[in-house]
Amino acid sequence: xxxxxKTITRLTVGLILLFGIYIILHGHLSPGGGFxxxxxxxxxxxxxxxxxxxxxxxxxxxxxxxxxxxSIGALMFLGVALLGFLGGSFFLNILGKGQSFKLFSAGSIPxxxxxxxxxxxxxxxxxxxxxVILEKSKKEG
Amino acid sequence: MVNIIPFFVIIPLGTAFxxxxxxxxxRHFAGIAISLSSAVVLALSISCAVYLSSTADKILVYKxxxxxxxxxxxxxxxxxxxxxxxxxxxxxxxxAVYSLxxxxxYTDKPKFFTLFSLMVCGMNGIIITGDLFNLFVxxxxxxxxxxxxxxxxxxxxxxxxxxxxAIMGSVASCFIFIxxxxxxxxxxxxxxxxxxRVLSVKHSxxxxxxxxxxxxxxxxxxxxxVPFHAWLADAHPSAPASISAMLSGxxxxxxxxYALIRVFFSIIGSTQAYLSVLMFLGTASLLVxxxxxLSQWDLKRLLAYHSISQxxxxxxxxxxxxxxxxxxxxxxxxxxxxxxxxxxxNSGAIDYCLGTRDLKETSGLAKIMPVTAKTNLIASMSIAGxxxxxxxxxxxxxxxxxxxxxxxxxxxxxxxxxxxxxxxFMKVQKYAFLGRLKDKFKNIKEVPAAMRLSMLALAxxxxxxxxxxxxxxxxxxxxxxxxxxxxxxxSSVVFEAVxx
Amino acid sequence: MxxxxxxxxxxxxxxxxxxxxxxLVKMIIGxxxxxxxxxxxxxxxxxxxxxxxxxxxxxxxxxxxxxxLPQALVLTSIIIGLGVxxxxxxxxxxxxxxxxxxxxxxINKLRG
Numbered sequence: 184x185x186x187x188x189k190t191i192t193r194l195t196v197g198l199i200l201l202f203g204i205y206i207i208l209h210g211h212l213s214p215g216g217g218f219x220x221x222x223x224x225x226x227x228x229x230x231x232x233x234x235x236x237x238x239x240x241x242x243x244x245x246x247x248x249x250x251x252x253x254s255i256g257a258l259m260f261l262g263v264a265l266l267g268f269l270g271g272s273f274f275l276n277i278l279g280k281g282q283s284f285k286l287f288s289a290g291s292i293p294x295x296x297x298x299x300x301x302x303x304x305x306x307x308x309x310x311x312x313x314x315v316i317l318e319k320s321k322k323e324g
Numbered sequence: 325m326v327n328i329i330p331f332f333v334i335i336p337l338g339t340a341f342x343x344x345x346x347x348x349x350x351r352h353f354a355g356i357a358i359s360l361s362s363a364v365v366l367a368l369s370i371s372c373a374v375y376l377s378s379t380a381d382k383i384l385v386y387k388x389x390x391x392x393x394x395x396x397x398x399x400x401x402x403x404x405x406x407x408x409x410x411x412x413x414x415x416x417x418x419x420a421v422y423s424l425x426x427x428x429x430y431t432d433k434p435k436f437f438t439l440f441s442l443m444v445c446g447m448n449g450i451i452i453t454g455d456l457f458n459l460f461v462x463x464x465x466x467x468x469x470x471x472x473x474x475x476x477x478x479x480x481x482x483x484x485x486x487x488x489x490a491i492m493g494s495v496a497s498c499f500i501f502i503x504x505x506x507x508x509x510x511x512x513x514x515x516x517x518x519x520x521r522v523l524s525v526k527h528s529x530x531x532x533x534x535x536x537x538x539x540x541x542x543x544x545x546x547x548x549x550v551p552f553h554a555w556l557a558d559a560h561p562s563a564p565a566s567i568s569a570m571l572s573g574x575x576x577x578x579x580x581x582y583a584l585i586r587v588f589f590s591i592i593g594s595t596q597a598y599l600s601v602l603m604f605l606g607t608a609s610l611l612v613x614x615x616x617x618l619s620q621w622d623l624k625r626l627l628a629y630h631s632i633s634q635x636x637x638x639x640x641x642x643x644x645x646x647x648x649x650x651x652x653x654x655x656x657x658x659x660x661x662x663x664x665x666x667x668x669x670n671s672g673a674i675d676y677c678l679g680t681r682d683l684k685e686t687s688g689l690a691k692i693m694p695v696t697a698k699t700n701l702i703a704s705m706s707i708a709g710x711x712x713x714x715x716x717x718x719x720x721x722x723x724x725x726x727x728x729x730x731x732x733x734x735x736x737x738x739x740x741x742x743x744x745x746x747x748x749f750m751k752v753q754k755y756a757f758l759g760r761l762k763d764k765f766k767n768i769k770e771v772p773a774a775m776r777l778s779m780l781a782l783a784x785x786x787x788x789x790x791x792x793x794x795x796x797x798x799x800x801x802x803x804x805x806x807x808x809x810x811x812x813x814x815s816s817v818v819f820e821a822v823x824x
Numbered sequence: 825m826x827x828x829x830x831x832x833x834x835x836x837x838x839x840x841x842x843x844x845x846x847x848l849v850k851m852i853i854g855x856x857x858x859x860x861x862x863x864x865x866x867x868x869x870x871x872x873x874x875x876x877x878x879x880x881x882x883x884x885x886x887x888x889x890x891x892x893l894p895q896a897l898v899l900t901s902i903i904i905g906l907g908v909x910x911x912x913x914x915x916x917x918x919x920x921x922x923x924x925x926x927x928x929x930x931i932n933k934l935r936g
Contacts, residue, residue, distance in 0.1 A: 205460035214877075214879060218903060247348075250871075251345060253344075254341045254342075254344045255345065257337075257341040258338065271390070273386075274331040275390050286883050310910045328897055351854065361914075428895060457897055461900060464904045464907075468907055471908075471912075472911060475915055480933055483915055483918050483919045485917065485934060487848065487912065487915050490915065494859075494912075495839075495842065498858055498859065498862055501862050501866075501901060502862050505865060508894070509869040531829075556863065558934045709875065767882075807865050
């Protein structure tokens with residue numbers, strides 16, 4: 184890619200990642216949430232890959248790490264749901280609800296948002312990576 | 325006891341992601357985890373069945389997150405659900421044990437078992453859910469896992485079959501989704517019991533037939549009824565044999581037949597028009613598919629066509645709408661899941677040892693593979709309806725039910741279909757197991773112990789399946805029939821159970 | 825009403841793409857169009873005249889919001905569509921590996 188694209192990417196990619204994390208963490212207060220934020224996080228890595236090539240992005244998150252993190256995200260979500268059994272029911276929101284419109288509120292909903300954000304973020308990146316690797320092996324073979 | 329219900333989804337889901345996380349690092353973890361989890365699910369489902377048959381109203385409702393329906397998602401376990409649940413966990417347990425050895429030939433066992441477990445999770449979810457959109461989500465989980473599993477070998481034929489299956493399956497899902505959207509727009513609720521309650525007081529002459537047609541197209545395609553059957557004959561033979569057994573044995577029944585029964589009997593309410601359509605489609609499938617099966621030389625393709633045909637029997641029995649017909653249909657559903665998965669496991673065993681499943685290549689396998697040959701003989705006689713085996717009783721009940729309700733033509737078609745099935749399985753016996761053994765196959769040994777064990781267990785159920793009609797086990801079938809016949813009273817029963 | 829008819833039109837465009845196009849990628853695009861038309865339809869079902877978005881904000885009494893449930897459900901459906909599309913595209917790439925073509929009429933090893 185050209186110098187302009189690389190420079191702009193270097194400037195913006197951190198901001199995009201940060202914005203994704205913001206969307207995930209404020210999912211219970213404003214529009215967005217785990218899925219939307221996760222997609223933005225994944226797009227920041229995809230952006231990096233488009234500008235600097237596959238190797239730079241894989242150096243940040245290898246495909247093995249991505250698939251492990253994806254499983255961990257899913258298990259975390261299941262764990263949050265199972266936490267409800269402490270209060271007697273599956274998916275029961277037993278943590279303190281807090282004051283509305285504050286960051287630390289809404290019980291286990293932010294936790295599940297974080298779990299979904301991890302899963303979607305690395306999952307989407309892993310899908311993109313798999314398609315790229317598939318394409319690359321085809322060209323070589 | 326009611327707290328067990330969500331674990332039918334939690335255990336397979338947790339196992340799937342644990343395997344994908346740890347399977348790469350710990351040897352044999354995948355195999356141990358999958359056998360353990362499917363054994364636990366089997367034990368839980370049987371204990372639930374025993375408990376449920378001892379209760380008075382035969383229904384358990386679980387409120388997720390403590391939210392009362394219709395506001396929250398509820399899980400409903402009634403007679404029909406537990407019947408399907410026991411069937412699914414029984415077959416998936418034996419198939420999981422079989423896959424431990426069979427999948428040695430493929431690379432990447434952990435990925436296989438992850439997808440397998442996700443598919444079981446989706447099917448269990450469809451069966452226990454009491455929410456229409458939740459049903460759609462679980463249906464998609466099971467479908468996507470099955471698309472990936474069909475393509476698991478990544479050879480040319482498998483990819484082609486999987487692509488075809490994925491496109492047609494997604495179109496079916498679109499129809500189901502639009503049906504759900506219309507129902508939501510009409511009733512403003514998604515809980516199945518609540519939809520049934522609203523529909524009983526709010527009438528419309530054009531929404532319900534339209535929604536019914538959409539659901540019939542969607543679920544009919546998933547069940548591979550005859551005008552929608554084109555994908556099955558490609559997809560099921562292309563998958564690994566254990567997955568063919570899962571797909572033919574239980575997936576088409578859960579995604580297709582169970583969902584059809586739930587939607588048409590419990591939610592929309594079964595009018596005579598729907599029942600006539602179901603009967604006609606069932607008869608068409610059982611005749612067309614068995615005629616197509618006669619000319620097949622690929623063993624698995626032949627079995628796949630027979631799956632369509634046997635689903636036709638099930639739908640014919642259920643479409644009759646009489647207690648006897650539904651009993652026959654559900655009993656045949658159970659029997660077919662046992663013997664068809666056994667037949668596919670047999671074909672997998674032949675493929676495993678010989679590397680081919682073309683009936684023109686094989687002959688005389690009875691000498692070198694005695695267990696496969698004997699279990700295959702039992703399963704063939706079951707599917708063809710020879711007296712002491714389980715398939716005979718269910719087909720007999722369906723034919724009796726046809727005659728009892730005055731549909732002599734349909735009864736005759738069922739008899740003809742049964743005779744043609746017998747003919748095509750005599751062909752399998754003759755070309756695969758009888759005759760002279762070819763020299764190049766002289767040194768082949770019988771399959772490993774895990775595969776033999778699960779084939780023998782399924783054959784055992786085939787032989788003694790008939791006792792399901794006798795008294796202590798009869799309760800199990802009768803509860804399922806009662807749950808279907810209850811029709812749209814489903815809603816009042818569910819709300820009563822919630823109130824307690 | 826005309827909005828619903830436009831949804832139907834979009835659905836038909838997608839369906840036409842699946843049924844008539846011979847290129848695998850065009851079929852996948854048709855599937856995507858079909859999925860988006862039905863998502864659009866479901867969101868439209870929840871709309872009411874002069875409705876506002878169902879977001880609770882501080883110091884505001886929210887009246888007259890559109891139905892939030894279809895929006896949540898459509899989000900789920902979009903995720904499912906994403907999964908299906910990713911899977912189908914990867915299968916299509918592998919098919920191109922094996923057959924060297926995207927033309928559906930030349931991909932015919934299975935018959936019978």
